[in-house]
Amino acid sequence: MSKLCVIGTGYVGLVTGACFADLGNQVTCLDIDPIRIEKLKQNEMPIYEPGLEQIVAQNVKSGRLLFTTDYVEALEGAEFAFIAVGTPSGMEGEADLQYVRQAAESIADLVHHPILVINKSTVPVGTGDWVADIIRKRRSGAPLEFDVVSNPEFLREGSAINDFMNPDRVVLGSLNRDAAGKVAELYSSLHCPILITDLRTAEMIKYASNAYLATRISYINEIANMCEELGADIQEVARGMGLDKRIGPAFLEAGLGWGGSCFPKDVKALAHMAVLHGTQPQLLQAVMEINRNQRRRVVYKLRKALGSLNDRPIGVLGISFKPDTDDVRDSPAIEVIHLLQNEGAIVKAYDPQAMDNAASLLKGVQLCRNSYEVAEGVDALVLATKWNEFKQLDLQRIHQLMRTPILVDGRNIWDPDRVRTLGFTYYGIGRGVNTHPNS
Numbered sequence: 001m002s003k004l005c006v007i008g009t010g011y012v013g014l015v016t017g018a019c020f021a022d023l024g025n026q027v028t029c030l031d032i033d034p035i036r037i038e039k040l041k042q043n044e045m046p047i048y049e050p051g052l053e054q055i056v057a058q059n060v061k062s063g064r065l066l067f068t069t070d071y072v073e074a075l076e077g078a079e080f081a082f083i084a085v086g087t088p089s090g091m092e093g094e095a096d097l098q099y100v101r102q103a104a105e106s107i108a109d110l111v112h113h114p115i116l117v118i119n120k121s122t123v124p125v126g127t128g129d130w131v132a133d134i135i136r137k138r139r140s141g142a143p144l145e146f147d148v149v150s151n152p153e154f155l156r157e158g159s160a161i162n163d164f165m166n167p168d169r170v171v172l173g174s175l176n177r178d179a180a181g182k183v184a185e186l187y188s189s190l191h192c193p194i195l196i197t198d199l200r201t202a203e204m205i206k207y208a209s210n211a212y213l214a215t216r217i218s219y220i221n222e223i224a225n226m227c228e229e230l231g232a233d234i235q236e237v238a239r240g241m242g243l244d245k246r247i248g249p250a251f252l253e254a255g256l257g258w259g260g261s262c263f264p265k266d267v268k269a270l271a272h273m274a275v276l277h278g279t280q281p282q283l284l285q286a287v288m289e290i291n292r293n294q295r296r297r298v299v300y301k302l303r304k305a306l307g308s309l310n311d312r313p314i315g316v317l318g319i320s321f322k323p324d325t326d327d328v329r330d331s332p333a334i335e336v337i338h339l340l341q342n343e344g345a346i347v348k349a350y351d352p353q354a355m356d357n358a359a360s361l362l363k364g365v366q367l368c369r370n371s372y373e374v375a376e377g378v379d380a381l382v383l384a385t386k387w388n389e390f391k392q393l394d395l396q397r398i399h400q401l402m403r404t405p406i407l408v409d410g411r412n413i414w415d416p417d418r419v420r421t422l423g424f425t426y427y428g429i430g431r432g433v434n435t436h437p438n439s
């Protein structure tokens with residue numbers, strides 16, 4: 001059993017802490033947010049993540065998982081300190097490292113025994129060295145025995161516990177292979193490939209992976225837009241591509257584009273790093289531009305169908321950036337809502353989990369209790385997030401409730417033929433209609 005401290009109890013820190021406790025370690029999770037910690041002590045989850053409440057409750061009960069706001073208490077006797085604080089976008093797209101700095105300084109000031117400092121936050125290439133420098137400088141009078149290991153996190157919100165427990169790989173980067181080896185032991189029971197690299201390479205693997213996934217989505221969206229004009233169906237195109245083993249099916253879903261707390265800030269930060277170091281991130285710039293455009297296209301479609309959107313009531317289904325999470329950071333749905341409001345539309349919206357998080361971001365939006373309330377009296381419904389419950393909607397009832405039955409299916413969840421038969425005007429993403437006279 002190892003003694004761990006996890007700094008930051010957001011999506012990554014809380015899942016990491018709970019899962020390492022479940023694997024038999026003694027874990028103290030620390031956060032500077034007292035409300036968050038108080039909630040966790042009452043077994044109230046500060047985020048929505050399937051399965052999280054149970055795993056936290058079990059491990060708190062077994063005494064292996066503790067929560068605190070006190071750095072001294074959290075770091076006492078810890079062999080491993082995981083930094084899992086936020087790294088949001090700064091003014092110019094760079095990763096803002098103020099929280100990582102605070103965590104590193106606290107470790108430097110408060111630890112008096114050998115420790116491994118592990119960066120789980122997504123941080124620019126070179127941050128591991130920078131963290132080591134911060135600690136070394138603050139401890140110049142009384143050197144601390146420590147190593148820094150980069151351990152980027154690849155979990156996805158909505159399936160975070162499963163992703164942590166069944167990773168495709170664990171990446172560990174360090175200038176000291178023994179230090180990386182000690183962290184590798186923490187993961188040994190997960191029986192997955194463990195890749196040990198130097199610090200900077202590990203940091204780059206995280207950015208390169210996220211940017212590649214975002215690139216695949218922008219690529220399929222670009223093809224989808226061509227499909228709309230050329231009368232092809234992107235769903236079948238993606239299937240046909242994905243069956244090729246060299247390509248594979250993942251991240252080829254056309255839609256409103258990528259969002260969330262990671263891809264937007266990470267692609268921006270990687271592009272920023274590139275420019276800073278004198279290389280041209282041309283592909284990344286295009287990937288971001290395609291993504292921005294994907295939201296605007298919803299508005300174009302509605303304008304085409306309705307003319308001016310001024311004073312038009314429009315409903316939006318889904319606010320979180322993807323299903324099974326309440327995270328609304330950089331959500332495509334929110335951007336679409338703001339674009340609609342800019343056109344003068346009167347927006348109503350509903351999300352199964354994200355209503356509380358969305359409320360402060362959606363000024364002037366009527367937040368509804370369910371999809372049917374959203375549909376009442378609107379001139380169009382925009383499906384923005386692929387929650388399962390939207391797949392099961394009673395579309396006949398929706399049709400009766402709407403003033404004008406226009407569906408913009410931003411995630412291609414409905415069958416175009418079926419909804420057209422029900423009397424809707426249907427716009428999907430990349431679902432061109434083959435109008436050739438012989439078809």
Ligand SMILES: NC(=O)c1ccc[n+]([C@@H]2O[C@H](COP(=O)([O-])OP(=O)(O)OC[C@H]3O[C@@H](n4cnc5c(N)ncnc54)[C@H](O)[C@@H]3O)[C@@H](O)[C@H]2O)c1
Binds near residue numbers: 008012031033100157
């Ligand atoms: N959310 C994801 O799906 C995901 C996946 C992989 C990697 N990441 C990366 O992991 C990092 C954390 O992401 P997140 O979504 O969990 O962030 P988050 O914003 O949900 O949580 C960060 C937490 O850190 C706390 N914090 C900030 N400064 C602190 C300090 N000095 N000491 C202690 N706690 C502090 C905050 O109060 C907050 O609770 C980011 O770098 C992110 O890019 C996130």
